[in-house]
Amino acid sequence: MKKHHFILMLLFIPPLLSGCWGRVELQDLGIINATAIDRLDDGKTRVSVQIFIPRTITSGQGGEDPSAGSTFVREGTGDNLAHAISNLQENVPRRLFWGQCKIYIFGEELALNGIRNEIDFMARHPGPRGNAFLFVSKGEAMEMLTLVPPLERYSGEALRKSAEEESGLKTTLRDVDMALMGTSESVSMPYIKKLESTEQTKKPNETIPVIDGAAIFKKDKMVGTLNKEETRGLLWLNDAVKRSTISVQIEGQDGEISMTPTAGKIEFSPKIDGNWIMNLNFKISGDIVQNETHLNLMNKDVLKIVEKEYETALKERVTETVEKLQQEFDADVADFGRRFHQKYPKEWSKVKDNWDEKFPEVEVNIHVNAKIKGPGYIGPPAALPRNEVKE
Template sequence: MSQKKKIIIMFLAALLLYLHAGCWSRREINELAFVMALGIDSLDGGKLYKVSVQTANTKTFAKEGSGSTEEKSFAVYTATGATPAEAVRNLSQQLPRRLLLSHCRLVLISENLAKSGVEPVLDFLQRNREVRETVWVLVAKGQADVLLEQEFDMEDIPADTLSRLIKLGEETSRGYAATKRDFLYKLTTARIDPVAASVEVLPDVAREGKPGVQLGGLAVFRADKLAGWLDAKETRGFLWVTGEAAAGSIVLDSPLVPGKVTFEFLRVQSRVTPQVRDGRVVILLDVETQGDLGDLAEPWVSRGQDNSGGGMEELIKEVERGVQETIEDEILAALHRVQREYKADIFGFGDAIHRRLPNEWRKIEERWDEIYPSLEIHIKVSANLRSSGQTCHYRHR
């Protein structure tokens, strides 16, 4: 089923819901503006909010099959206000349709707004009953409205492009996207700092005259303010620690075989255990993964050895060791950036101490911001390839 047909079905389903509610609440499709994405920027030093809505153009769907049309499949409308809610209400001055936010897939927050604080935005999203709990919250590198205006070559509606990239990133353990529910929970819990997916337009990577888009890395918050960014390596380090890594691959160099070796991990488990050692709280981090060889030169011949069972066993041990070292390196990269530089507890170590060692947490809660940057973390990584496995121990201070 094509993407356009799916959207048409979605529109018809929404219409049936309105009809089912009774004649008094009946809404025709041409009376509604289906919002697919919401963008929020700050203006005048944070005194004003600019809200942009990306709406689906129902006219283009009606014309499908009746010949090609150059009319865009989406439209973007913007308005300003002293609050996000007022800006949304002001959209009615230029958009003669009722905004339907229940189909909104993602909310884009501009970089400048994120740096000044997103609490007013999240408060608006929480109070608006139409915005679903599962809507994704993203931070745009630059202006949110500019990104919503961009046409990408992958899908007719930019919100669909971003949605597909989000899902693909999570399926391959290369990205993480926070929902409104997840972001709000962490924002209102003093023991966990929130994160959000970062997105940016790539004007130099264009196809068919349309710019590329990159959804990778994370925006790190300390409380409700943007503290900085994580790159792809650091992002996967975050996924290892939090247990959000699902499936993916690690490419290794091996002295035993020509070319590269790919380890495809299929299962990941992560455990964060706080303990008291020598009168101080420390964190024990255990990460376990299992997987298979994704590719290997065939016929396989070990360098300097024949293709025997002993040679394969040596290769298995070599791959497991390489996977463990790679995971450790990615975790350490994330810890160094977040713990030392941003001083943001996106891993939930404080929350783990609060739950597992409540008496100790009461002793250090008031000084947690001072303790966290130098918190001692012991890392144990285990990798298992087929039937063999090894465990290496590391220490991060």
């Protein structure tokens, strides 16, 4: 009986051990933090990766060397992205590990010529994750990887935090893949550049990449960019505003009043009545964070005037963005087409093949309802004599 038990144990042990045979030790991996993809003048593709240095030891003592960088950059070139990555691996002694790479940057030249092939590779490859962030850089993408942030460990980390914490404008690989296959075949990505600084720095390239607007794609090609103000309008359209300040000037008053929205909602209401109409209804509320005027914001009548100014300001901001998307880019990144399709499937079937022609003709009506929840801890302007306060 014991002999049979021993034989059974021998039969079960090999399958349990086989799972470790293909394991790659951590010290044999090159962990990629960020990737840049550029199109060169000869039409070839260059891929550059920011690789994490696990440990930098000072000579003669333990601990990390604060003067040494935490990453280095390697590149590979090929006829396409797959070939470039294959050549890249030859330039790195460790096996490249893509599982931790959350940042992918397309160079401007590549974006203008089309990114469909690169998206196809990234979506098929088991390494890049669907929730990885995508960006377009002004100029060459590789330069973004060589920047040395004064606060973060590497530029890829600075970009990730900017997308997640600051602007609210973020686009993932999954977003792009789905959008380019969707009804509008349009998508936006954060447009980044190197922050120019006049301060004297200790290291060359000691600065950060910053989001400077949005790159607009029609099908797989970049057709233009939105500036910061227009991008905030796009964020309102996408219901993705995280941190924003709206400043308005009241007629007859010097200075501005600034409000930070604390809650916001947008409702899309498509309508076909001869013309194709998209009604946008915004509801926002927020707090006053600065008052440069002499107005007393504890006065309800004054608050109503300020609310109307905010409604006008937001309407103008969104209108400018919509007009540029319709008339200049013909790119439906706000997904009007999908909403018409959902409400009017029969009518949509007649125009879906010509949506590029129909989208610029859509009449857009914007309605804004703004409420100020709190004027701040003080009503009258701070440090202003009482006799100068205007009720």
